[in-house]
Amino acid sequence: MSRVDVRKTHKLFIGGAFPRSESGRTYEVTDSKEQFLANMALASRKDARDAVLAARSAVAKWSSATAYNRGQVLYRIAEVMEGRREQFISEVSDSEGVSSRKAGAHVDAAIDRWVWYAGWADKYAQVIGNTNPVAGPFFNFSVPEPTGVVAAVAPQDASVLGLVSVVAPIIVTGNAVIVMPSSSRPIPAITLAECLATSDVPAGVVNILTGAPAEVMPWLAEHADVNALDLTGIVDEGVAADLERSAAGTVKRVRGAAPHADWQATPSLSRMRAFVEVKTVWHPMGV
Amino acid sequence: MGLEGRAATLATRSIKKDSKIWAIDTAISMVDLTTLEGMDTDGKVRALCAKALHPDPTDPTCPAVAAVCVYGDLVATTRACVGDRVHVAAVATAFPSGRASMDVKLMDTKQAVADGADEIDMVIDRGAFLAGNYAKVFEEIVAVKEACGDAHLKVILETGELKTYDNVRRASWLAMQAGADFIKTSTGKVSPAATLPVTLLMLEAVRDFADQTGTRIGVKAAGGIKTSKDAIRYLVMVKETVGEDWLNPDMFRFGASSLLNDLLMQRQRMRDGHYSGPDYVTID
Numbered sequence: 001m002s003r004v005d006v007r008k009t010h011k012l013f014i015g016g017a018f019p020r021s022e023s024g025r026t027y028e029v030t031d032s033k034e035q036f037l038a039n040m041a042l043a044s045r046k047d048a049r050d051a052v053l054a055a056r057s058a059v060a061k062w063s064s065a066t067a068y069n070r071g072q073v074l075y076r077i078a079e080v081m082e083g084r085r086e087q088f089i090s091e092v093s094d095s096e097g098v099s100s101r102k103a104g105a106h107v108d109a110a111i112d113r114w115v116w117y118a119g120w121a122d123k124y125a126q127v128i129g130n131t132n133p134v135a136g137p138f139f140n141f142s143v144p145e146p147t148g149v150v151a152a153v154a155p156q157d158a159s160v161l162g163l164v165s166v167v168a169p170i171i172v173t174g175n176a177v178i179v180m181p182s183s184s185r186p187i188p189a190i191t192l193a194e195c196l197a198t199s200d201v202p203a204g205v206v207n208i209l210t211g212a213p214a215e216v217m218p219w220l221a222e223h224a225d226v227n228a229l230d231l232t233g234i235v236d237e238g239v240a241a242d243l244e245r246s247a248a249g250t251v252k253r254v255r256g257a258a259p260h261a262d263w264q265a266t267p268s269l270s271r272m273r274a275f276v277e278v279k280t281v282w283h284p285m286g287v
Numbered sequence: 288m289g290l291e292g293r294a295a296t297l298a299t300r301s302i303k304k305d306s307k308i309w310a311i312d313t314a315i316s317m318v319d320l321t322t323l324e325g326m327d328t329d330g331k332v333r334a335l336c337a338k339a340l341h342p343d344p345t346d347p348t349c350p351a352v353a354a355v356c357v358y359g360d361l362v363a364t365t366r367a368c369v370g371d372r373v374h375v376a377a378v379a380t381a382f383p384s385g386r387a388s389m390d391v392k393l394m395d396t397k398q399a400v401a402d403g404a405d406e407i408d409m410v411i412d413r414g415a416f417l418a419g420n421y422a423k424v425f426e427e428i429v430a431v432k433e434a435c436g437d438a439h440l441k442v443i444l445e446t447g448e449l450k451t452y453d454n455v456r457r458a459s460w461l462a463m464q465a466g467a468d469f470i471k472t473s474t475g476k477v478s479p480a481a482t483l484p485v486t487l488l489m490l491e492a493v494r495d496f497a498d499q500t501g502t503r504i505g506v507k508a509a510g511g512i513k514t515s516k517d518a519i520r521y522l523v524m525v526k527e528t529v530g531e532d533w534l535n536p537d538m539f540r541f542g543a544s545s546l547l548n549d550l551l552m553q554r555q556r557m558r559d560g561h562y563s564g565p566d567y568v569t570i571d
Contacts (some may be wrong), residue, residue, distance in 0.1 A: 049562055056564075224555075225564025249561070 010186070012041050012210060013193035015054030016203025022046040027211070029186060032097025040186050043211035045219040048151075048178065051207040052225050055149045055176035058204030063146045063174035071121030074172055077199040078114035084195060085111070088160060088188055095159050095185035109264060110164040116267070117168040124173060124272050132280070139283040144276035146174035147253055148227035151220035153213045155233040159185035161263045163192060166232050169271035171205055175228075178207045178220065182233070186210040214239055221246035228253035228275050235259045290452060294483040297527055298520045307519070311554050312350055314518040314546075315342060317536045319376055319507065321356040321544050323383075323475065329364045332357055336368035338569055343551050345567075346558070352547065353536040354406060358382070359399040366403030376406035376441070380431060383445075383474035385410040389430065396434040407431070408441045410474060411458065413448045421461060428465035441469035441507055446485045447477040455485055459492035463504050471507035475542060480510025483520060490528040503532070509542025515553040518546060544571060 011018040023044035029037045062070070081088065085107055093103035125144055132140040150170050155162030159182045170177045181189030193208050209216060213234065220226050221243040229247050231254065234240040240257040247254050255274045302310055320339045322331060336355055343349040354374035355365050362377045369375065377399035381387035387395075396407055409431050415423040432440050442462040446455050462470050470489055473480040486508045493504045508521055518541060525533050533539050548568045555563035 052562070052564075219562065222561030223564065224562060224567050246561075250564075 008038070010038055010040050010190045010210070012043055012047055012051075013190070013197070013206070013208040014047065014051045014204075015058075015207065016197060018193070018197075019047075019050075021211070022050070029095075029184065031094045037094060038187060040190075040210045043180075043209035043216050045216060047209055047211075048216050048219050049223070051178040051209060052149060052151075052220070052223055054204035054207055055178055056204075056225055058202050059146070059148055059174075059176040062171070062176060062202055062205045065174070067122035067125065070172060070174065071118045073200050074114050074118035074121060074168065077195060077201065078111050078118065080195040080199045081107075081111045081114065081192070084191060087191060091188045091191060092160055095187055096157070105264075106158065106161045110161040113161070113164045113267070114168055117172045117272075120269075120272065121172050124269065124276075127269060128273055128276060128278070134282075137284060137286045139285045140280065141283070142278050142280040144173065144273075144278050147275045147277055148175060149225065150175050150177045150228045150230055150275050151217070151223075151226050152177055152179045152230035153217060153233035154179055154181045154189070155259060155261070155263070156182045156184065156235060157260075158182075158263045160188040160192065162233070162261075163189055165263050165267065165271075166230060167206060169267070170230065170275050171201075173272055173276050175275050176205045176207075178209060178226075180209050180211065180213045180216060180233070183210070183212055217243055218246055221252070222249060224250045226250075226252065228255075230255045230274070231257045232261070233257075233259055290484045290488055294487045294524065297487075297524050298483055300520075300523045302519050302523065307553075308557050310519045310522050311515060311550055311557065313534065314515070314522060314541065315550050315554070316350040316353060317540050318352040318547050318550070319354045319356045319509070319540050319542045320352045320547060321475070321509075321542050323356070323358060323378060327358060327361060329361065332361045332364050333368050335571075336365055338547070338571075339373050340369060342547060343554065343568070346554075349551070349554065353540055356406075356408065356542060359395055359402070359404075362399050362402040362404045374406050375404050376408055377402075377404035378408045378410075378474075380409040380427075382408070382410050382443075383476040385412050386414075389427065392427070393430060393434045396431050400434070400436055400438045404438060406439045406441060407435050408443055408471060410443045410445060411462065413445055416449070416454070416458060421457075424458075425461055425465045428462055428467060432466040439468040440466065441471045441505075442467040443471045443474055443509075444489075445474055445477055446472050446481075446489075447479045452485070452488055455488055456492055459489050460496070463492070463496045463502075467504060469505040469507050469540070471509055471540075471542065473510040473542075475510035478511075481508040481512055481542075483524065486521060487524055487528060490525060490533075493533075494529045497529075503538065505538040505540065506533070507540040507542055509540075512541055512543050512546050514546070514549050518550065 021041040025042040026039040027042045088107040128144045134140040234257040354376045356376040379395040380392040444458045552563040
């Protein structure tokens with residue numbers, strides 16, 4: 001007897017749960033040859049608002065976790081992704097229309113990126129922060145603190161490597177993120193969500209909204225409880241400019257669009273540096 | 288009959304746009320802004336009073352709340368801050384447990400009124416009520432009402448401790464007969480506090496009392512109401528149960544502290560067209 005197919009419903013990832021879009025909407029995703037792949041949830045502004053609430057409630061605990069703990073959690077994500085390597089490879093090769101070999105290289109690089117950032121968890125503060133020379137009886141030092149809730153757009157082309165490259169540096173420093181993955185290639189993002197849900201990442205630290213950035217991002221750009229925007233994956237310059245303008249209304253930190261960056265290259269500190277606030281302390285001494 | 292079902296059905300109403308703007312402003316004007324902590328200080332109460340008068344300092348069109356609700360010893364401070372611009376409510380009669388002698392309860396009430404409270408929130412003796420000693424509960428309410436003088440009396444039933452809907456109905460009726468101006472769900476110190484079904488039941492009791500005697504009694508839902516969505520659900524229920532005559536601060540109140548900030552954020556959302564956040568309302 002033939003088995004009945006077990007078909008997967010792809011949903012959003014908000015606050016550690018997998019809800020359908022509040023709007024009930026979905027959209028079709030095809031492979032590189034225009035063949036139907038799956039129906040994805042089409043996130044609405046209400047979903048975005050729910051995600052902000054989830055992220056806000058997660059940020060206090062995540063940002064006060066020790067650097068070592070955050071590093072371990074990020075490394076754990078790499079471990080869990082490694083176990084799903086074959087699934088990621090087949091999804092990436094279907095979505096992006098690349099050979100399994102090339103998809104394998106992308107997935108391996110994505111897993112390694114988690115490890116790379118995991119290592120930085122207890123080190124970036126020494127590099128970005130400093131003790132400062134001052135002319136007076138003070139011990140003066142600067143420490144980086146997380147910005148808070150970040151809304152990000154992942155690159156449209158690199159479905160898994162680009163997504164990890166955007167998310168990892170945001171969360172390693174203690175921020176929570178609401179990320180919109182590639183809208184035409186979102187399937188690996190949902191698989192990544194399943195990895196995050198089982199990797200000791202506290203609920204709400206990463207929230208994934210599949211759908212149209214042009215529809216949802218303006219709401220996040222204006223939302224007063226979002227502290228920063230990462231517009232990496234925005235292709236249209238006009239849209240990026242509009243989002244930056246909206247973000248100015250509530251004085252958000254913004255990292256600009258970079259849709260065609262080379263994701264295979266070893267990253268620099270700049271993405272981690274983008275979403276921390278440096279606090280400088282003057283501590284009296286020697287008096 | 289069908290209390291929970293009806294409350295759940297009414298809660299599905301979707302209130303948007305102009306109705307929502309109206310509902311939020313109405314809800315703000317119905318809030319009894321409350322602080323009932325052992326660690327309350329004059330300073331905290333003064334800050335709360337400032338917030339009561341101007342809930343949203345960035346927007347002068349925002350209405351003031353209905354009242355500030357404090358413990359009896361902080362009534363004088365509160366009155367000095369708010370003048371006669373909002374009501375001052377005091378919890379009295381050995382709030383929240385109600386376990387004290389009658390003399391103490393009456394003194395508590397009289398002192399609060401003398402200090403300037405124009406609303407008294409009293410608790411009933413739940414022990415006596417559950418033991419079936421209704422006469423004792425009734426006489427206490429009558430005595431406290433007398434001690435209140437001109438001040439309005441709100442009778443807290445503490446529905447979370449009354450266990451059954453029948454008891455809530457009976458206690459509501461008893462309080463109204465004894466001269467309560469308002470019946471109030473809870474102290475906020477017991478869980479569950481105000482719920483939609485229990486408030487619906489009390490609203491029905493108030494409606495039936497008005498039908499039979501012609502006297503209109505107010506209702507105050509207190510404790511556990513934290514979001515604008517919740518508040519609007521209560522307003523829908525008020526309108527559908529007792530009608531628009533109760534949709535004003537003289538007849539319906541919310542006892543709350545964190546609710547106000549959520550109402551203000553929703554108000555800013557309707558005004559500015561984008562979602563607001565806790566950074567844009569005052570810290571309690």
